[in-house]
Ligand SMILES: Cc1cc2nc3c(=O)[nH]c(=O)nc-3n(C[C@H](O)[C@H](O)[C@H](O)COP(=O)(O)OP(=O)(O)OC[C@H]3O[C@@H](n4cnc5c(N)ncnc54)[C@H](O)[C@@H]3O)c2cc1C
């Protein structure tokens with residue numbers, strides 16, 4: 001069973017979610033080839049060996065430095081063919097998910113996105129998918145010989161193996177129609193830990209009272225090496241950028257640790273965080289519904305507790 | 318201009334989810350159904366474009382059984398001109414996309430708007446599949462959409478930021494906020510929706526290689542451990558030694 005993994009990169013580095021995709025593919029079956037597009041550091045590509053990739057194809061064409069969905073799709077279709085891969089694994093993301101869908105159409109593959117665990121092969125080939133915004137799961141059998149699987153964060157535990165991957169340049173033929181959607185500009189936070197990839201998330205709600213108070217959450221996030229998130233009203237009021245808004249209509253996160261500060265815990269917010277491994281809630285109202293979904297809770301004033309928590313974290317680091 | 322908006326009929330965001338028949342079927346008991354929140358953004362933007370561009374028509378399409386008709390009527394009350402229901406249980410994304418593409422390939426829409434994802438299956442793929450099937454571009458999640466003649470300028474959300482894009486019509490977009498404000502139907506809209514055309518068509522058979530075997534609910538959450546506000550150090554210790562997340 002030959003498996004191809006599409007790895008995404010940013011600023012020359014492989015994304016954490018794509019490393020997980022390689023680990024997933026390795027645990028699924030061992031002949032794993034990864035493919036990276038655009039500008040990526042060689043050591044990063046070789047390092048994929050540590051997660052189970054034997055070989056890495058690198059399509060370094062400068063036209064691919066921008067993640068253009070249609071161009072990436074066509075490169076992946078060709079690579080699946082060249083590698084005789086019957087499975088494509090990638091991370092669910094703003095790039096990975098559309099690419100997965102398009103590759104599946106063109107290759108006649110069965111498609112599953114939002115996959116949360118390794119397949120069960122005891123009866124056919126079934127994957128577990130998150131549905132109803134984290135409120136339930138579905139076991140889905142993928143019956144076509146080819147399969148495309150887009151995994152959500154924390155779908156597998158990453159196990160390290162030994163060895164470097166062999167990196168091979170991969171030449172591609174690109175056509176104008178691959179660039180029918182023109183990228184005019186990209187605005188992107190740099191140097192920050194991105195919310196969908198973070199292992200720890202510190203989120204603030206309306207209880208933070210105003211954007212000027214976010215610095216205490218940012219200090220906590222920094223001490224924890226965490227990303228910052230927020231509730232919907234907070235981004236609606238423009239206190240924080242839209243891409244930080246977590247929940248039903250925002251980003252769905254699945255970190256190891258989610259710390260919610262001054263968020264009441266409306267069901268639409270919970271929908272975006274209920275796959276977190278551990279939830280800590282800090283709220284001055286003991287009746288706040290979020291406590292029912294939490295593992296640990298503190299009742300009290302965020303403005304007093306957060307600075308103390310930041311100090312306590314620094315003390316143990 | 319001709320716009321198609323594809324809408325889902327899904328449980329209200331506050332619904333508790335339950336299954337029946339040995340976890341093989343969704344249990345609709347006590348559940349209120351709505352237009353998918355992202356689809357509602359798509360519809361709102363379509364109506365705004367219609368209001369700003371004389372001669373524009375907005376058609377809504379849903380792949381669903383007869384019970385979705387009140388939801389379709391709501392979209393008509395919000396301002397769509399006519400509706401199509403493809404009569405089938407929307408079993409999977411590939412099946413749904415095939416039905417949408419089958420209708421759209423002869424109808425010559427300038428714009429096909431959808432939600433970024435359905436809130437039942439959360440696949441986020443139907444727009445991409447339809448685009449690929451029709452051989453036209455698809456973009457998602459779109460947070461801003463402006464038509465300029467035969468072109469459109471879009472903003473697409475990406476992890477940690479956004480992209481500004483330009484694309485020629487026709488194309489497919491999966492929409493999200495803040496593309497438009499949700500619209501609430503008024504009395505006149507509700508009255509006129511009753512007589513607007515709603516055509517029912519039969520579905521095309523498709524083998525999509527995708528079969529739901531069973532559903533599962535997450536394990537119940539254990540009780541929360543409360544920590545006194547004056548002892549944050551205890552929280553840090555528990556996160557390290559008990560939860561093992563630090
Ligand atoms: C269709 C739909 C989709 C939605 N999608 C989302 C979504 O994706 N994400 C989302 O977040 N919401 C979403 N919402 C909104 C959601 O219903 C809630 O309104 C929202 O989550 C509330 O945000 P909040 O908790 O920040 O504010 P509030 O509900 O106002 O809660 C503020 C909390 O802060 C606490 N507090 C106040 N002062 C302090 C202090 N000094 N110290 C500690 N605590 C304090 C209060 O006790 C309170 O619990 C959606 C709603 C709908 C209808």
Ligand SMILES: Nc1ncnc2c1ncn2[C@@H]1O[C@H](COP(=O)(O)O)[C@@H](O)[C@H]1O
Nearest residue numbers: 323380407431432434435440441442443
């Ligand atoms: N049964 C359906 N009928 C009409 N449109 C649908 C249906 N299912 C999904 N869609 C559209 O496709 C979008 C993405 O859905 P999904 O890929 O299921 O997340 C939705 O927001 C809708 O606009």
